[in-house]
Amino acid sequence: MIKDYKTVQNESNSEFTEKRSRFIGYCKPVTTEQEAVDFINSKRSEHWNATHNVYAYSLREGNIKRYSDDGEPSGTAGMPVLDVITKNEIYDVCIVVTRYFGGVLLGTGGLVRAYSQGAKVALDAGNVVMMQSCLMCQARCSYNQYGKVSSLIMEIGATIDDTVYEADVLIKFHIKPEYLDKLNKQLADATSGEIQAVSDSEKYFMSEVEK
Missing domain, CATH: 3.30.70.240 (Alpha-Beta Plaits)
Known part of the structure; x- marks a missing residue:
């Protein structure tokens, strides 16, 4: 298992609007898959009427990484969120990016950028720290x-x-x-x-x- 590692200090969220679509990035420190799943399910329940609740998480124990596009075109949502986590070498974190569709299609590149931004603003709000x-x-x-x-x-x-x-x-x-x-x-x-x-x-x- 990795000795020193980066994670987020706090559960947090941040949001922005991209071409009338509302994106809300949530993050939470987690140490088990069950904690990650519980967090994802809580956001799905809270935003039951959202167009998409995309997620990704990374755990130190077992080096587990999972993601979901939740109905967005394959590779445009969950993977970009996970990429932000892995490229910043952050562990024991779960991110959910909720989208309320605003009526304007973003295209493949636009979706990748928007979900990446959703992950970044969530991590910034959560305060990345070194353990x-x-x-x-x-x-x-x-x-x-x-x-x-x-x-x-x-x-x-x-x-x-x-x-x-x-x-x-x-x-x-x-x-x-x-x-x-x-x-x-x-x-x-x-x-x-x-x-x-x-x-x-x-x-x-x-x-x-x-x-």
Whole structure:
């Protein structure tokens, strides 16, 4: 399974009009096919009178990707929505693009562009974020060592989550897996081998995607 990945932060929607047809793009973070199907069905129920409810979704677990044109000409709707998801390397997301026909035919190219736009505005509204796998770590040091140890932890790019002041100091932090060995070498050099950080679990943390 993919380690670090992009997904959407929020369930959201956005809409636009193209040649009198109304398009509404919806997106939602999902982790299972059942969640995706439930979301699709909820939008079909909400927009029972729409001309089309096109969808696509992509899941990390099993690398599952599905789409439907929902009555639009083959290849003009569901696949363009899925293309937007896959080209942006976004996972655990479901997009539904609802269309109310406005009486003007868009043509094959026009449909592809409209459904692609529906997917893009939905993703923008949902706020694409990066989910990064990090090691949950801790390091124990004396009060005299605390300033140096905490500085090294932050300088390498780790984030301190908690500091417990007891007979000594326990620093709890999360760090990208590839940085732990380097940090431990720096800690050993700075404390004559007295301090080592240890990891007990792994967790995902959300960060902004660089535009």
